[in-house]
Amino acid sequence: MNCRCADIVTPGLLGLFDARQRVIDTATPMNGVENVSLEQSAGRVLAETVVAPLDMPGVDNSAMDGYALCLADYQATPRGAGLPILQRVPAGAGVMLLAEGGCARIFTGAPVPIGADIVVPQERVTLDQRGHIHLDDSLVLGANIRRQGEETRMGTPLLAAGKFLDAASIALLASHGINIVAVKRRLRVALLSTGDELIAPGTVRSPGQVYDSNSAMLNVLLAQAQCDVVDLGVIADSPQSLHQAFEHAQSVADVVICTGGVSVGEEDHVRPVIEQRGGLYFHGVAMKPGKPFAFGYLGAELSTGTPLMALPGNPVASLVGWQLLALPFIHAMQGRHLASLQCFPVKAGFSKRGPKGRCELLRVVLDWSQGSPVAQLAGGQGSHMLGAASQADGYLMINPEIEVAEGDAYHYYPINQFAA
Numbered sequence: 281m282n283c284r285c286a287d288i289v290t291p292g293l294l295g296l297f298d299a300r301q302r303v304i305d306t307a308t309p310m311n312g313v314e315n316v317s318l319e320q321s322a323g324r325v326l327a328e329t330v331v332a333p334l335d336m337p338g339v340d341n342s343a344m345d346g347y348a349l350c351l352a353d354y355q356a357t358p359r360g361a362g363l364p365i366l367q368r369v370p371a372g373a374g375v376m377l378l379a380e381g382g383c384a385r386i387f388t389g390a391p392v393p394i395g396a397d398i399v400v401p402q403e404r405v406t407l408d409q410r411g412h413i414h415l416d417d418s419l420v421l422g423a424n425i426r427r428q429g430e431e432t433r434m435g436t437p438l439l440a441a442g443k444f445l446d447a448a449s450i451a452l453l454a455s456h457g458i459n460i461v462a463v464k465r466r467l468r469v470a471l472l473s474t475g476d477e478l479i480a481p482g483t484v485r486s487p488g489q490v491y492d493s494n495s496a497m498l499n500v501l502l503a504q505a506q507c508d509v510v511d512l513g514v515i516a517d518s519p520q521s522l523h524q525a526f527e528h529a530q531s532v533a534d535v536v537i538c539t540g541g542v543s544v545g546e547e548d549h550v551r552p553v554i555e556q557r558g559g560l561y562f563h564g565v566a567m568k569p570g571k572p573f574a575f576g577y578l579g580a581e582l583s584t585g586t587p588l589m590a591l592p593g594n595p596v597a598s599l600v601g602w603q604l605l606a607l608p609f610i611h612a613m614q615g616r617h618l619a620s621l622q623c624f625p626v627k628a629g630f631s632k633r634g635p636k637g638r639c640e641l642l643r644v645v646l647d648w649s650q651g652s653p654v655a656q657l658a659g660g661q662g663s664h665m666l667g668a669a670s671q672a673d674g675y676l677m678i679n680p681e682i683e684v685a686e687g688d689a690y691h692y693y694p695i696n697q698f699a700a
């Protein structure tokens with residue numbers, strides 16, 4: 281399914297998918313490689329392609345608990361005589377030769393004796409009083425033997441550079457005996473919240489003050505994205521404070537992320553200060569929430585500058601801007617393979633007036649009680665309302681100027697795709 285919503289042309293705003301592509305195209309994967317132990321590699325990005333040091337499986341081995349034999353030997357036995365069990369091969373045993381005129385008791389994972397060409401599961405074997413095995417007729421040569429190298433041949437690529445190391449990839453490396461991997465160094469991200477109204481959670485609030493939730497949220501999101509965070513705290517709404525903060529941020533980090541003050545009011549100084557200290561690639565995206573997203577750089581030149589992403593202050597706008605625009609940029613800087621956006625059609629369980637001039641990402645929960653999913657609003661949809669964002673399973677993407685009609689299907693984006 282094509283997950284793009286219409287990249288409508290709204291004066292002054294970039295289409296969401298156009299903006300997403302631009303941030304990805306602008307990212308320069310950072311240099312710097314470190315060797316880490318397998319235990320420390322979770323969540324890191326492979327710096328180099330890993331080539332298989334071994335055949336996998338390493339030897340022909342049994343997929344079942346049963347009996348290994350040469351089928352022709354069995355078929356050559358006089359009717360009713362069966363085959364004697366002359367060997368026992370547990371997992372961990374060395375590779376042996378199949379004893380002539382007999383079969384081997386074998387267990388899952390154990391090397392198949394040379395000369396055996398089938399493993400018959402024990403459920404399909406009968407033993408006579410002499411301890412000889414008897415088989416039924418439906419035998420397929422090669423059955424239940426996992427062949428050496430059938431999954432991977434030594435010297436072929438195992439995991440490509442850019443692979444995000446999750447549990448299965450780490451297990452794959454471990455299965456090849458690898459315990460040290462070359463990974464990209466961690467990205468350092470400076471984080472700052474702007475706003476005179478902001479105070480830290482845990483302190484007493486006066487009327488008009490707002491607890492800084494964006495910082496709490498982005499610290500978590502950046503940690504999940506395996507970034508080292510330099511948290512520069514809350515910066516006052518003044519050009520001087522922003523100049524100082526950006527200068528500091530630029531000197532300590534690979535990327536700068538700030539929230540708030542990026543809209544158009546005279547208290548919103550982020551955009552002009554970015555322009556004075558570097559430049560802007562774009563400002564304003566046709567998405568709701570998240571419209572005043574700005575992307576630029578700090579420094580004299582575009583090529584050597586420090587990228588900066590300014591997320592809107594409204595908490596849900598910040599979250600959505602992170603998920604759809606900042607995260608793919610971070611992944612691209614980390615040299616990580618970029619996953620395409622995942623979406624599928626889901627029916628709306630509600631009607632709602634559509635957005636004007638922007639794609640809207642409604643925070644929804646999926647109701648599976650009727651067998652197929654139906655999206656219901658997760659709560660209030662204001663971009664200041666974190667409650668619905670905290671409950672939502674995903675976003676229902678509504679194209680501009682569309683009236684959402686109950687029972688019609690829309691693109692649904694599961695939120696868990698933005699987890700790391």
Ligand SMILES: Nc1nc2c(c(=O)[nH]1)N[C@H]1C(S)=C(S)[C@@H](COP(=O)(O)OP(=O)(O)OC[C@H]3O[C@@H](n4cnc5c(N)ncnc54)[C@H](O)[C@@H]3O)O[C@H]1N2
Binds near residue numbers: 540544572
């Ligand atoms: N005349 C216009 N006004 C606004 C427009 C517009 O196009 N024209 N856009 C609106 C949209 S859409 C958004 S989103 C907001 C974003 O504005 P800013 O990025 O400048 O954010 P602030 O004004 O600083 O704050 C907005 C809102 O969010 C609260 N906030 C800010 N930082 C935090 C934080 N770290 N933690 C929690 N809450 C935060 C702040 O107190 C405000 O309530 O602009 C609209 N205005």
Ligand code: MOO
Binds near residue numbers: 567568571594596663
């Ligand atoms: O983009 Mo804003 O987030 O609609 O309030």
